[in-house]
Each structure stands twice: as C-alpha cells, then as structure tokens.
Amino acid sequence: MSSSNHNTFSLRSVLEKEKLNGSNFLEWYRNLRIVLRQEKRDYVLEKVLPEKYRSNAPQSEKNAWDKHSNDVVDVTCLMLATMNSDLQKQYENVASPIEMITSLKAMFREQARTERYQMVKSLVECKLPKDAPVSPHVIKMMGYIDNLGKLDCPISQELATTSYCSHCRRATISSS
Structure with missing residues (x-):
C-alpha cells in the first residue's frame, strides 16, 4: 500500500x-x-x-x-x-x-447555535491571569476566533486585532 x-x-x-x-x-x-x-x-x-x-x-x-x-x-x-x-x-x-x-x-442548526454561543462566551470571558505569559493567552484567543469562523460566525480582523491588543496592553501595563 x-x-x-x-x-x-x-x-x-x-x-x-x-x-x-x-x-x-x-x-x-x-x-x-x-x-x-x-x-x-x-x-x-x-x-x-x-x-x-x-x-x-x-x-x-x-x-x-x-x-x-x-x-x-x-x-x-x-x-x-x-x-x-x-x-x-x-x-x-x-x-x-x-x-x-x-x-x-x-x-442541526440548534446544535450549531449552542456551540457558537459557548465559543463566544469563552472568548468574552477569556481573561489573562495576573503575571501569566501573554503568548499562550493570545494563542487561546486566536483559537476561539478561528473556531467561530468555522462555525459560520466570523469575527472581523479589526475586532480580533483589537481584542488581542487590549489583552496584551493590559498585560503590559500590569507587568510594569
């Protein structure tokens, strides 16, 4: 074979x-x-x-x-x-x-709706713990955003970038 x-x-x-x-x-x-x-x-x-x-x-x-x-x-x-x-x-x-x-x-629309809801909830509730490294957090957020796109619920590039930046800036501010 x-x-x-x-x-x-x-x-x-x-x-x-x-x-x-x-x-x-x-x-x-x-x-x-x-x-x-x-x-x-x-x-x-x-x-x-x-x-x-x-x-x-x-x-x-x-x-x-x-x-x-x-x-x-x-x-x-x-x-x-x-x-x-x-x-x-x-x-x-x-x-x-x-x-x-x-x-x-x-x-199976309802099943998809539930999965999208859970994914949006996870993204919105995703917080960077104090003194935690930023990179794994950003990768986690990117995963949520990518999964939403696969569930026919894409996040615009501008909103995705703003989400990443606000989390990174908060991490930078809190570490200084």
Whole structure:
C-alpha cells in the first residue's frame, strides 16, 4: 500500500469510528471536511456539478466533468456510510453532497447555535491571569476566533486585532 493510500485510509477511519448520529454533527462535519481536503475532493461540498458537457466539447472539459461527477458519487457514498442507519435512510436518495449538507445544517442548526454561543462566551470571558505569559493567552484567543469562523460566525480582523491588543496592553501595563 502506498504512503498516500495509507494516509487516506487513516483519515477515513476517523469518520468511520464515530458515525453521524444526530448529536455530533459539527464534529462529524469538521472531520468530513478534513478527510475531503486531504483527498482533494472538498470542492464537491461547495461547487455544484455543472450541466453535462456537449458531445463536441474538448476532452479536457469532458475529463473535468467526469472527475467531478465521480467525486460527487464517492463523497455522497462516504457521507452515507458514515451516518447511523436512521440518517442513511433519510438521505439515501439525495444525489448531491451540497444538498445533503444543506439539509443537515438546517436539521442541526440548534446544535450549531449552542456551540457558537459557548465559543463566544469563552472568548468574552477569556481573561489573562495576573503575571501569566501573554503568548499562550493570545494563542487561546486566536483559537476561539478561528473556531467561530468555522462555525459560520466570523469575527472581523479589526475586532480580533483589537481584542488581542487590549489583552496584551493590559498585560503590559500590569507587568510594569
């Protein structure tokens, strides 16, 4: 087995260990995106399969469409295979990963809302302890901000920078 096939198998096993069951959508979706990014198929979660090519289309266009079509089928099957049986039954006739993800996001919207709330709360309550080093604190805050972006709740660069700077300045002032 080649090195790249071994890596693909290892990453896919992450999805197979914990199937989507209704309470773990955000984790499952994050793992799905990681696996698909490694396989260079993550585009099928966002890019709709175009209309089939004309018979006189250039071979490169035919090849690109065939690859996209095959990737859609592979990703759809991977998604179904990593769901519990109730969700498989519900989504087995959905032909597109985009349609499936859109529907799942709507179904699990409340779960995502709760996770965003917890992440914002953690960010707002994040305080630098007296005499603690600034770098780990800033890294922790950056993690919260990055996670909010992944939860479709991005923080503007200006607000993120202001948050970092106000915490750093407070640390600098208190240490002087």
